[in-house]
Amino acid sequence: MRKIIITALHAEAKPFIEFFNLKKSNLFAKIPFYSGEPVSLCVSGIGKMRSAIATASLLAQEKEPHNVVVFNIGICGSTTKEVNLGELFFVNKVIDHGSGRSYYPDIVIEHNLPESQLMTFDKPVTQLDFPQEYKGLVDMEASGFFEAALTFLSPHQVVCLKIVSxxxxxxVINKAKVSGLVERNMEAINGIISSYDALCSFLATDVLDANEHSLLEQLSMHFRLTFSQYHQLIEWARSYKIHKKGSLEILRQYLQYSVSDKRERNNYLEKLRSLLLDE
Amino acid sequence: MSKFSHIYIEDEALGYPISTRILERFPNAKRVWIGDYKEVFGRLNQHFQIQKRSVKLILAVKKGGYLYRGSDFSQGFGYKNFYYNTLMLNCVYNCDYCYLQGMYPSANMVLFVNLEDFFEATRKAVAERKYKSEPLYLSVSYNTDLLAFESVVPYTAYWIEFADACDDLLIEVRTKSANYKAIKHLKATPRVILAWTLSPRKVAEVYEKGAPSLDRRLEAIREAMEDGWQVRLCFDPVLRIRNWNYVYTDFMEEVFRYLPVEKVYDVSLGVFRMNADYLRRIRKLRQDSDILFYPFEVRGDTVSYPLLHRKEMISSLLEKLTQYIPEERIAVWE
Incomplete structure (x- = not known):
């Protein structure tokens, strides 16, 4: 499972770059990107719009979006002093102050962090700017991050971790202090990131392997199948593998035949169906 | 139900006693306040099976739609005034063949806490029912398993008490739960049918994840019968597994060896069938279950086994069932 961290500030990113030994990459001209294992990292800049742009830019080019988890990690303010400075939170609800819209991640892993809601503002705020009824964390990125991430991913693939600064x-909070807050929580953050590995094995349930998918794709191109016929063929192949427990290599012989019109194509498709499904 | 890591609570739901009871029952669950349950339940791109790893509870207030007319997929057992309600959305179990995986966008469970509104709407529907010579037949454990959730909130008990006091109402509580003890204290009433879904031992073990074993279900059924309840046995869905004929006839013999046949109220028999769109959605999320990748036949918007297979299955199993139960008390869904 690929993991991507998105921070607003370089000072937030620096501890991750060092901890995971990430290397600067020229993936985007104007969005700093660092690649490595097991995570990659992107510095979006401040504000929900920048966070959304960076998140969308990264996810739009993902070839296997089902195999990605994105983390928005950074510092935040708190409206209440019932929490501690430097305390790390797993955010369970993000409210965009401007639109009033709410976003909810699916928290499907077990963890020991405290959780909180968070409100995203368009500009820096102080206690004086606040809706009195709101009690929780405050930042300037999370709603943009969620809006973009949820366009590409499922809610269980979108994670927001915030440290109260x-x-x-x-x-005024200087860069060194920001980096220090992240460093002090690195072990806990790494634990959360690692726990998403378990989802990877859970998701790997397709009975067809890469070679088999490749063979089906070849057959699809060879017989010029429509999109829906191709997907039908994949389902038949899964059924065959599950029920008859045979090898799909029996289909390879069909690559030697060619078709010149729809009727012939449909005839061959019926032969494939019969081979895969008939008892 | 041992725990929920999170409970999402509609602001409006908080004032209801059932909400208070549940929040006390799960003091360690993280509480997240929401405006409307659909904000969470209706999100796009949720992964049903991943959510099943860690199901969340959503407490909500239902605003209208307290009863629905029965659909073509459901079984009204010949009752003309057939309705169902949705007191909860989703089920604690995770059966491979369950249509809820394709019907709902989420595996999280929604519990509607404004029970009194459901009761009021039911009273009104009973009074205004079209066919006055028949009772209003209401399935209250539809798209969920109410009895399986009884330890969290005793909705089955509340509905049994309500039905017992309401003339011209007959309710069906369908379940796979073995938690009969949760309602054992109640007096059996002819206004309630307890309907247990039964599957062969092997099917229950492999395909009915989280559900009680056949043995536990049979024990619960026998106890309910002994206490005077009307019990319906649902052999539905019958799956075309390897040696299905042998497996299912053997299983039926076992069921009727254990249960007093004369105390069976009625029986339903049906082969696996599902809305075609639901199956398509389910197959996208899970490619691991043989029963979902059977080479089904599509009839209109329904998928099921090919006609010859269906006829063969129903004919064989109906023959078996009629050795125990008169055919007029067997509802068949082919």
């Missing part, structure tokens, strides 16, 4: 009292 201030209580919205207007204090």
């Amino acid at each position: 201030d209580f919205l009292e207007g204090e």
Whole structure:
């Protein structure tokens, strides 16, 4: 499972770059990107729009989006002093202050972190700017990150982890302090990232392997199958593998035949169906 | 139900006693406040099977739609005033053949807490039912398994008590649960049918994940029969597994060896069938179950086994069942 971290600031990214030994890549001209294993990282810049652009840019070029988890990790403010400075939270609800829209990740892993809701604002805020009824975390990126990520991924693939850096009292937080907050939580964050590996094995349930998919694709191109016929063929092949427990190599012989019109194509498709499904 | 890691609560749902009871029952669950249950339940691209690893509970207030007319896929057992309601969405079990995987966008469970609104709508529907000579027949464990959730919220018990006090109402509680003890304290009433879905031991073990074993279900059924309840046995869905004929006839013999035949209210028999769109969605999410990748036949918007297979299965199993139960008390779904 590929994991991608998206931070707003370079100071938030620096501890990850060092911890995972990530290398700068020229994937995008204007969005700093660092690649490596088991994670890659992208520095989006500040604000929900930038976060959305970076997230969408990365995910749009993913070849296997079902095999990706994205993490928005960074510092945030808190409206309440019931939490501790430096405390790491798993965000379970993101509210966009501007639109009022809410986003919910699917938290399907077990973890020991405290959880919180978070509200994303368009600009820096202090306690004085606040809706009185809201109690929770505050940032400037998460709603943009969620809006973009959920366009490409399922809610269980979208994760937001935030570290409390201030209580919205207007204090200035320097880069070293930001990096320090991330460093102090690195072990816990790495634990969360690692726990998503379990999902990978869970998802690997397709009875057809890459070679078999390749053979089916060849047959599809060879017989010029329509999109829906191709998917039908894949389902028949799965049924054959599950029920008859045979090898799909029996289909390879059909690559020697050629078709010149729809009627011939449909005849061959029927032969394949019969071979795979008939008792 | 041992735990929920998260409970999502509609703001409006908080004022209901059932919500309070549930939040007390799961004090360690993380609470997330939501405006409307569809914000969570209706999200796009949710992965049903991954969510089944860690099901969340959503407490909601249902706004209208307290009863629905029975659909063509369901079984009204000849009752003309056939309705169902949806007190909960989704089920604690995870059966391979379950249509809910394709019907709902989410595996999370929604519990509607405004029970009194359901009762009120039911009273009204009973009074206004079209065919006055027949009771209003209401399936209350539809698209869920109410009895399996009884330890969390005793909806089955509430509905049995409600039905017992409501003339011209007959309710069906369909279940795979063995949790009969949760309603054992109630007096059996002719206004309730307890309907147990039964499958051969091997089918239950392999394809009915999380559900009680055949033995536990049979024990619960026998106890309910002994206490005077009307019990329906549902051999549905019958799956065309290897040696299906032998497996299912053997299983039926076992069931009727264990249960007093004379106390069976009625029986339903049906082969696997599903809405074609639901099956398509399910197949996208899971490619591991042989029963979902059977070479089905499509009839209109329904998929099932090819006609010859269906006829063969029904004919054979009906013959077996009629050795125990008169044919007029067997509802068949081919």
